[in-house]
Amino acid sequence: MRRFSWFNITSLTLGFAFLYIPMIILVIYSFNGGRLVTVWAGFSTKWYGELLSNEDFLNAAWVTIRVALATATLATILGTLAAYVMIRGGRFFGRTLFSGMVVAPLVMPDVILGLSLLLLFKVMFSSAGMMTVILAHTTFTMCYVSVVVSSRLVSFDKSLEEAALDLGATPFDAFKSVTLPNIAPAVVSGWLLAFTLSLDDLVIASFTTGPGATTLPIKIFSAVRLGVSPEINALSTIMIGIVTIGVISFSLINKRQVAQRLRDEKTAEASA
Amino acid sequence: MNLRRLLLIGVPYAWLLVFFLVPFVIVIKISLSDIALAIPPYTPTLELSEGWQGIKGFFAQLDIDNFTFLTTDPLYVKAYWSSLQIAFISTALTLLVAYPMAYGMARAPEEWRATLMMLVILPFWTSFLIRVYSWMGILGKEGFLNAALLWLGLIDEPLTILNTNTAVYIGIVYTYLPFMILPIYATLEKLDDSLLEAAEDLGCTRTSAFWRVTLPLSRPGVVAGCFLVFIPALGEFVIPSLLGGSDTLMIGKVLYEEFFSNRDWPVASAVAVVLLLILVIPIILFQRNQQKQLEADQ
Amino acid sequence: MAQSPRNSFSHAATAFAPWNDPNAQPLIQFKNVTKRFGDFVAIDNLTIDIYEREFFALLGPSGCGKTTLMRMLAGFENPSEGQILLGGKDIVPVPPNKRPVNMMFQSYALFPHLSVWDNIAFGLKRSDMPKDQIGDRVAEMLRLTRLDKFAKRKPHQISGGQRQRVALARSLAKAPKLLLLDEPLGALDKKLRNETQFELMDIQEKTGTTFVIVTHDQEEAMTVASRVAVMDHGKMIQVDTPAGIYENPSSVYVADFIGDVNIIEGKAAKVASGTLELHYAEGAEPIKATTDATVTEGQSISFAIRPEKIAVSTEPMADRANHARGKIIDIAYLGNVSTYHVRLPSGQMMSAQMTNSRRLARRDFTWEDEVWLSWTDTAGVILTE
Numbered sequence: 001m002r003r004f005s006w007f008n009i010t011s012l013t014l015g016f017a018f019l020y021i022p023m024i025i026l027v028i029y030s031f032n033g034g035r036l037v038t039v040w041a042g043f044s045t046k047w048y049g050e051l052l053s054n055e056d057f058l059n060a061a062w063v064t065i066r067v068a069l070a071t072a073t074l075a076t077i078l079g080t081l082a083a084y085v086m087i088r089g090g091r092f093f094g095r096t097l098f099s100g101m102v103v104a105p106l107v108m109p110d111v112i113l114g115l116s117l118l119l120l121f122k123v124m125f126s127s128a129g130m131m132t133v134i135l136a137h138t139t140f141t142m143c144y145v146s147v148v149v150s151s152r153l154v155s156f157d158k159s160l161e162e163a164a165l166d167l168g169a170t171p172f173d174a175f176k177s178v179t180l181p182n183i184a185p186a187v188v189s190g191w192l193l194a195f196t197l198s199l200d201d202l203v204i205a206s207f208t209t210g211p212g213a214t215t216l217p218i219k220i221f222s223a224v225r226l227g228v229s230p231e232i233n234a235l236s237t238i239m240i241g242i243v244t245i246g247v248i249s250f251s252l253i254n255k256r257q258v259a260q261r262l263r264d265e266k267t268a269e270a271s272a
Numbered sequence: 273m274n275l276r277r278l279l280l281i282g283v284p285y286a287w288l289l290v291f292f293l294v295p296f297v298i299v300i301k302i303s304l305s306d307i308a309l310a311i312p313p314y315t316p317t318l319e320l321s322e323g324w325q326g327i328k329g330f331f332a333q334l335d336i337d338n339f340t341f342l343t344t345d346p347l348y349v350k351a352y353w354s355s356l357q358i359a360f361i362s363t364a365l366t367l368l369v370a371y372p373m374a375y376g377m378a379r380a381p382e383e384w385r386a387t388l389m390m391l392v393i394l395p396f397w398t399s400f401l402i403r404v405y406s407w408m409g410i411l412g413k414e415g416f417l418n419a420a421l422l423w424l425g426l427i428d429e430p431l432t433i434l435n436t437n438t439a440v441y442i443g444i445v446y447t448y449l450p451f452m453i454l455p456i457y458a459t460l461e462k463l464d465d466s467l468l469e470a471a472e473d474l475g476c477t478r479t480s481a482f483w484r485v486t487l488p489l490s491r492p493g494v495v496a497g498c499f500l501v502f503i504p505a506l507g508e509f510v511i512p513s514l515l516g517g518s519d520t521l522m523i524g525k526v527l528y529e530e531f532f533s534n535r536d537w538p539v540a541s542a543v544a545v546v547l548l549l550i551l552v553i554p555i556i557l558f559q560r561n562q563q564k565q566l567e568a569d570q
Numbered sequence: 571m572a573q574s575p576r577n578s579f580s581h582a583a584t585a586f587a588p589w590n591d592p593n594a595q596p597l598i599q600f601k602n603v604t605k606r607f608g609d610f611v612a613i614d615n616l617t618i619d620i621y622e623r624e625f626f627a628l629l630g631p632s633g634c635g636k637t638t639l640m641r642m643l644a645g646f647e648n649p650s651e652g653q654i655l656l657g658g659k660d661i662v663p664v665p666p667n668k669r670p671v672n673m674m675f676q677s678y679a680l681f682p683h684l685s686v687w688d689n690i691a692f693g694l695k696r697s698d699m700p701k702d703q704i705g706d707r708v709a710e711m712l713r714l715t716r717l718d719k720f721a722k723r724k725p726h727q728i729s730g731g732q733r734q735r736v737a738l739a740r741s742l743a744k745a746p747k748l749l750l751l752d753e754p755l756g757a758l759d760k761k762l763r764n765e766t767q768f769e770l771m772d773i774q775e776k777t778g779t780t781f782v783i784v785t786h787d788q789e790e791a792m793t794v795a796s797r798v799a800v801m802d803h804g805k806m807i808q809v810d811t812p813a814g815i816y817e818n819p820s821s822v823y824v825a826d827f828i829g830d831v832n833i834i835e836g837k838a839a840k841v842a843s844g845t846l847e848l849h850y851a852e853g854a855e856p857i858k859a860t861t862d863a864t865v866t867e868g869q870s871i872s873f874a875i876r877p878e879k880i881a882v883s884t885e886p887m888a889d890r891a892n893h894a895r896g897k898i899i900d901i902a903y904l905g906n907v908s909t910y911h912v913r914l915p916s917g918q919m920m921s922a923q924m925t926n927s928r929r930l931a932r933r934d935f936t937w938e939d940e941v942w943l944s945w946t947d948t949a950g951v952i953l954t955e
Contacts, residue, residue: 011372109507116295167693
C-alpha cells in the first residue's frame with residue numbers, strides 16, 4: 001500500500017492551488033456587489049442579472065451553442081471516418097498525406113489555421129457567417145475526434161470485426177453492430193471534445209466569422225481586452241459550473257461502471 | 273476498390289484536402305503577391321479566363337518581396353526571436369511545475385489517482401479564454417497578488433506584473449500545465465516499482481535512484497510534454513494580447529494585427545509561412561518521439 | 571465430465587480413414603496454394619485434401635504458416651497463387667460473410683456488448699433462418715455447451731472456460747460445413763484444457779462437423795485429431811494419424827518436434843531387403859534396424875528412437891537385438907517414470923525412460939553407474955532426411 005510522502009503532498013497541494021485559485025477567486029468575485037476587482041462590497045447576484053438581460057451576450061451564446069452543436073456532430077462523423085480509415089483502411093493512394101493532414105491541425109497555431117481558412121472562404125463564398133465558422137471549426141476539431149477514436153480503435157480487437165464477418169455480417173453491418181457499440185465511449189468523448197473546443201475557440205472564429213455571427217469568445221475577448229469586468233466574471237462562473245458538473249458526473253458514472261465490471265469479473269471467476 | 277471503400281476514404285480525405293491543404297496553397301500564393309487597393313486586397317489574381325497566357329502572367333508576377341520585407345523590418349525578426357524565447361522559457365517553467373506534480377500523482381495511493389487525474393483534466397475542459405482572463409484580476413496593479421503581498425508587508429509598492437513578459441510566462445504555464453503533466457504522468461505511472469527497488473538493492477540511495485532510473489525512464493513523457501507546450505505557445509495569440517504589454521512581441525499577435533489592423537494580407541501570409549517553417553522542425557521531432565514511444569509500447 | 575477417454579487408437583478401431591479411400595470426395599482441397607506477404611512466403615506451394623467429419627490438426631511452431639492457412643479458409647486472406655476448393659467449388663472469390671465456414675478465434679472474439687444469448691444468435695440473425703426458429707437453435711447450442719444458466723450474462727460476467735464454450739457455441743450455431751479453431755484452448759489452464767479437449771471431440775462427433783484446428787501444442791493435436799499435419803516454413807512436412815506421426819516420423823524434423831527422441835547419425839551398411847545396420851562410431855556395435863525406405867550402402871542416415879523404447883539394465887538383455895554400454899550422467903525423476911541420460915563411449919548421449927514400478931529406495935541405478943541399454947531392431951526408425 002502506497003502512502004503520500006511529504007514531498008509529494010507539498011508539490012501536489014501547491015500545484016493544484018496554482019491551478020484552481022485563479023478560478024476560485026473568479027467565482028467568488030462574480031458575487032461581489034461592487035465593480036472594483038479586489039474590494040469586496042457584499043454578496044450580490046446583480047451581475048448575473050445584468051448578464052442575463054444583456055441581449056448581445058445572449059445572442060452570442062445562442063450563436064456559439066448552435067455552432068458548437070453543428071461542429072461537434074459533423075466533426076464526430078468525419079473524425080470517426082478518418083480514424084477508421086487510418087487504423088483499418090489498409091493501403092491506399094496518398095495515405096501518408098492523409099495521416100499528415102489528420103495530425104497537423106493538432107499542432108498548427110490557431111492564427112495560421114484561421115488565416116488560411118479565411119483566405120479560402122474569400123475565394124469560395126461571397127459572405128462569411130455561421131456556416132463558415134462551422135466549416136472552420138469542423139476542420140480542426142475532426143482531427144481531435146480522430147485522435148480520440150483511433151486510440152480506442154487501436155486497442156479494439158480486430159478479430160471481433162472478423163468474427164462478425166465470419167458469422168455472416170456484411171462489412172457495414174459489422175461496423176454498425178460490433179465496432180460502433182464498442183467504440184461508442186470514445187465517439188461520445190470525441191463529440192464532447194469537439195463541442196468544447198468549438199465553444200472555446202476565439203482565434204479561428206474571429207478570422208472566419210462574418211456579420212451577425214459573433215460568437216461568445218469573440219464577445220468576451222472584446223469585453224475583457226480593456227480590463228476585468230464583473231459581468232464576464234458571472235459568465236465565467238456559469239461556464240465553469242457547467243463544465244465542473246459535467247466532468248464530475250461523467251467521471252463518477254465511469255468510475256461506477258468500472259467498479260461494477262471488476263465485481264462481475266471477480267464473481268464470474270469465483271463461480272466457475 | 274469498391275464504391276463503399278472509396279466513399280469511406282474519400283469523404284474525410286476530400287474534406288481535409290479542401291479545408292486544410294488548399295488553404296495553405298492559397299496562403300503561400302498570397303504571400304508571393306503584392307498588396308493592392310482592391311477586393312481582394314492583393315495582386316495578381318489568377319485569371320483562368322485568359323487561358324495559358326493568364327497562368328503564365330500570374331506566375332511571372334509572383335515575387336518574394338514580402339519575405340525580403342520581413343527580414344528588413346526589425347519588428348518581424350524581433351517578434352520571431354522573442355516568440356521563440358518566450359515559448360522556450362515558458363516550456364522550461366511549465367516542466368518545473370509539472371514534473372513534481374506528475375511524480376506526486378504517479379506515486380499517490382491507487383485510490384487517489386483517478387481523482388487527481390480528474391483535477392488535472394478539469395481545467396482543460398474549462399474555457400481557455402476564461403482561464404487566461406482569470407489572471408487579469410490577480411496580476412493587475414490593484415490585483416489580488418499585489419494586495420496580498422502588500423498586506424503581508426513583503427513589498428511597499430505594488431509590482432507591475434500585468435502587461436509584462438512575466439505575466440505571459442505565468443499565463444502560458446497556467447494554461448498549458450495539463451499538457452505537460454499528462455504525458456509525464458503516463459510514463460511515470462507505467463514505471464515498475466521493482467525497478468526502484470532493484471536500484472536501491474544494487475546500492476543506489478533514494479535520490480540517486482531517482483536521477484539514474486526514474487528520470488531517464490520518464491524522458492519520452494518529458495519530451496512529448498515539452499513539444500505539446502512549446503509548439504502552440506510559439507504561435508500563441510490570446511495570452512500575449514490579454515496579459516502581455518505593448519512591448520511583448522509575439523508572432524501570433526503580430527500576424528493578427530497585420531491582418532486586421534493593417535489589412536496587409538500578403539505580409540500576413542508571409543508571416544504565417546515563415547512561422548510554419550519555424551514550426552516544421554519541432555513538429556517533425558515531436559512526431560518522431562511519438563512514433564518511437566508507440567513502437568516501444570508494442 | 572464423464573467422457574469416454576477416446577484416443578487415437580479408437581480412430582483406427584472404427585476405421586475412419588477416408589484419406590486412404592481413393593473414392594472419397596475431399597471436403598477441402600488446397601491446390602498448389604502459395605501465399606506471400608511482400609517478400610515473405612507464408613505458404614509455399616501447398617497441396618492437401620481434408621475430408622468430411624475429419625478432426626484435422628495443423629501443428630507447427632509460430633510463423634510456420636498454420637494460422638495463414640486457416641485464415642485463407644475463413645476468407646480473411648486470399649492466396650497469391652493456387653486454388654482452394656470447398657465441396658469441389660472454388661471459394662477464393664467468396665467473401666468471409668458468404669462462406670459456409672465458421673471460425674472460433676484464439677481470443678474468442680466474443681462481442682463484449684452482447685449477452686451470451688445474443689452472441690450465439692448473432693450469426694443466425696444474419697442467415698435465412700426464420701426468426702421463430704432462432705430461439706430454439708440458440709437453446710440447443712446452449713444445451714450442447716452446458717451454458718443454459720448463463721444465457722443472459724455478458725462475456726465479462728463469465729469465466730474463461732465458459733467464454734471458450736460460448737465461442738464454440740457461436741461458431742457452431744450456423745451448422746457450418748467446416749469449423750476452424752484457432753488455438754481454441756490456448757487461454758485455458760492445463761487442467762481445464764485436458765477436460766475441454768475431450769469435450770471438443772465429443773461435440774465434433776455429435777455434430778458431425780469437420781474441424782480444422784490450429785495448435786502449437788503437440789499433445790493437444792495428438793489427443794484430438796484424426797490426422798495431424800506438421801508444418802514448417804509454409805510447407806507440410808508430414809500428414810498422418812497421431813500414431814503414424816509419433817511412430818513413423820518421416821524426417822528428423824518431425825521426430826524431433828513431436829515428443830522426445832534420440833537421434834543417432836551414421837552410415838548404412840549390410841543393406842538387405844527391409845533390414846540394415848547403422849555404423850555410428852568407431853568400435854561401437856552397429857545398430858540393427860528395419861526399414862521400408864530405399865537406402866544404398868554407405869549412405870548417411872539417421873536413426874531415431876524414443877526414450878521409452880530403450881531399456882536400462884545391469885546386463886545386456888539377450889532378447890533384444892541392440893545393446894550399448896554407457897555411463898549414467900543424470901537421472902530425471904518424474905514420479906511415474908524416470909529418464910536416464912546415458913553417455914556412450916563414443917560420446918553420444920542417449921535418453922532412456924523406465925517406468926518406476928518400484929519405490930525409489932529400491933532403485934537399481936544411480937549416477938555414474940555403468941549400465942547397458944537394449945532395444946529391439948523394430949523399436950526405432952531409419953530417417954533419410
